[in-house]
Amino acid sequence: MRVGLVKEDIYLEHITDDFHPENPGRLKAIYEMLEEIDGEGLVYVPARPATGGEIALVHEQHYIKMIEETRGRVQTRLDPDTVASAGSFDAACMAVGGLLQLTDATLSGEIDNGFALVRPPGHHAEAGRAMGFCIFNNVAVAARYLEKKHGLTRILIVDFDLHHGNGTQHSFYEDSTVLYISTHQYPYYPGTGWYEETGQGKGKGYTVNVPLAYGMNDADYLYVFKEIVVPVSRLFRPQIVLVSAGFDIHRNDPLGGMAVTERGFAKMTRMLMDLAAHECAGKVLLVLEGGYDICALTNSVKTVIMELRGTPIYTAEDEDGESDAAAKIVSKVKKAVKPYWGEL
Numbered sequence: 041m042r043v044g045l046v047k048e049d050i051y052l053e054h055i056t057d058d059f060h061p062e063n064p065g066r067l068k069a070i071y072e073m074l075e076e077i078d079g080e081g082l083v084y085v086p087a088r089p090a091t092g093g094e095i096a097l098v099h100e101q102h103y104i105k106m107i108e109e110t111r112g113r114v115q116t117r118l119d120p121d122t123v124a125s126a127g128s129f130d131a132a133c134m135a136v137g138g139l140l141q142l143t144d145a146t147l148s149g150e151i152d153n154g155f156a157l158v159r160p161p162g163h164h165a166e167a168g169r170a171m172g173f174c175i176f177n178n179v180a181v182a183a184r185y186l187e188k189k190h191g192l193t194r195i196l197i198v199d200f201d202l203h204h205g206n207g208t209q210h211s212f213y214e215d216s217t218v219l220y221i222s223t224h225q226y227p228y229y230p231g232t233g234w235y236e237e238t239g240q241g242k243g244k245g246y247t248v249n250v251p252l253a254y255g256m257n258d259a260d261y262l263y264v265f266k267e268i269v270v271p272v273s274r275l276f277r278p279q280i281v282l283v284s285a286g287f288d289i290h291r292n293d294p295l296g297g298m299a300v301t302e303r304g305f306a307k308m309t310r311m312l313m314d315l316a317a318h319e320c321a322g323k324v325l326l327v328l329e330g331g332y333d334i335c336a337l338t339n340s341v342k343t344v345i346m347e348l349r350g351t352p353i354y355t356a357e358d359e360d361g362e363s364d365a366a367a368k369i370v371s372k373v374k375k376a377v378k379p380y381w382g383e384l
């Protein structure tokens with residue numbers, strides 16, 4: 041497999057603080073790891089800055105302008121958790137543009153799948169405001185770009201970050217062209233993502249939320265993927281699979297309460313690849329969201345890239361069964377989506 045990767049030093053120019061969990065050290069460590077692994081099959085796709093018009097597919101003009109005005113200023117606080125530094129606007133435009141470049145490379149057949157290793161992350165960013173370490177919503181802009189530029193009409197976004205992707209959900213809440221499926225810790229930041237949030241108007245049924253209890257492990261996540269993520273997606277028949285990949289569900293993550301390991305990330309990736317192979321010639325693109333333990337993040341990203349390339353670190357092995365808590369949550373999700381997707 042040819043795995044497209046986006047890796048640019050400009051993403052290190054979005055400077056928060058050393059003690060801020062979302063700091064340049066995250067990508068620095070990932071980029072160092074990439075230099076140490078065998079590069080066979082890895083295709084570095086150059087990023088470009090997304091244009092104002094592309095960002096405006098999701099974001100309001102006044103907001104884009106407000107972020108642009110932070111350019112060159114040492115630090116601007118955008119929300120209690122989110123800051124812009126002098127280089128943040130340019131980094132954020134390149135984060136969106138990096139993912140757009142991957143979508144083009146995938147659709148042209150230059151790469152089979154890919155992973156945009158970018159920051160700032162995106163899934164909390166709303167149309168008109170920054171939130172939760174996010175400035176522009178990378179994955180949401182990419183989905184709109186796939187519609188406008190490439191004429192796609194069925195785009196799947198799977199979001200396995202610890203946190204609910206409120207910004208992504210809101211971008212497509214009344215839309216049947218984008219199916220958004222999120223697994224996340226609940227109750228937790230940002231507070232959205234309950235079962236009953238299933239979309240509105242034409243979008244009814246095209247938002248699927250799996251609000252998970254604290255402590256879910258590999259077996260629980262794989263159960264949720266097998267019972268919810270894959271079957272709903274198969275009914276939707278996506279033309280491409282976009283993934284908001286958050287590694288803050290790792291058991292060592294300082295922000296999260298989940299217990300996922302590298303092996304779990306490998307298997308989740310494998311399931312998404314199998315889904316994509318079946319539906320859309322394997323087109324699956326991941327974009328980095330959270331993940332705040334540097335070592336766990338780096339090892340997990342490496343594991344995912346190895347899966348994407350077809351040189352897995354972990355081979356198949358029987359999993360322990362899911363917990364009762366996970367089984368209960370899955371049955372509630374099934375009930376919530378039944379009016380739209382039938383009996384799963």
Ligand SMILES: [Zn+2]
Pocket residue numbers: 201202203286288329330331
């Ligand atoms: Zn997160």
